[in-house]
Amino acid sequence: MTATHRFALRVYYEDTDLAGLVYHANYLKFIERARSEWVRGLGVDQRAMKDRDGHVFVVRRLDAEYLKPARYDDELTVDTTIAEVGGARIVLDQVVRRDGEDLFTARVTLVVVNDDGRATRLPAELRRELH
Numbered sequence: 001m002t003a004t005h006r007f008a009l010r011v012y013y014e015d016t017d018l019a020g021l022v023y024h025a026n027y028l029k030f031i032e033r034a035r036s037e038w039v040r041g042l043g044v045d046q047r048a049m050k051d052r053d054g055h056v057f058v059v060r061r062l063d064a065e066y067l068k069p070a071r072y073d074d075e076l077t078v079d080t081t082i083a084e085v086g087g088a089r090i091v092l093d094q095v096v097r098r099d100g101e102d103l104f105t106a107r108v109t110l111v112v113v114n115d116d117g118r119a120t121r122l123p124a125e126l127r128r129e130l131h
Contacts, residue, residue, distance in 0.1 A: 005081075006079055007034035007037050007038070007077065011075075016072050021069040027104045028064075031104075031108065035057075038080045049123060054114050056113060058112075059108060065104070067104060077097050077098075078095070087121050087122065089111045089119075090109070091108070091109050
């Protein structure tokens with residue numbers, strides 16, 4: 001399986017709430033961006049996958065824990081690691097960190113669905129990269 005993928009980002013003013021802390025829903029945006037870059041790094045073109053096969057990734061399940069707040073101008077990293085791979089799903093562990101300190105953790109289950117919204121097998125090129 002692939003190693004941990006690291007995605008760097010900075011907290012902008014628009015990411016924060018009235019208290020100056022990262023608004024809780026923005027952590028989901030951060031980990032989504034990291035997953036997109038992880039898939040791109042595997043050589044999978046999601047737009048081509050959609051255009052060619054009508055297949056897209058969707059989040060089936062997400063279990064998240066908010067540990068410590070991030071603040072405006074913090075430099076963060078999102079680490080993405082594969083936990084499990086099945087025929088039609090991938091389970092990822094994602095951690096948002098500041099200076100190596102865990103701020104937010106999530107276990108995310110992704111499935112590939114077709115144009116009808118039904119789960120389908122992972123694309124062959126992705127399965128090759130994950131095994």
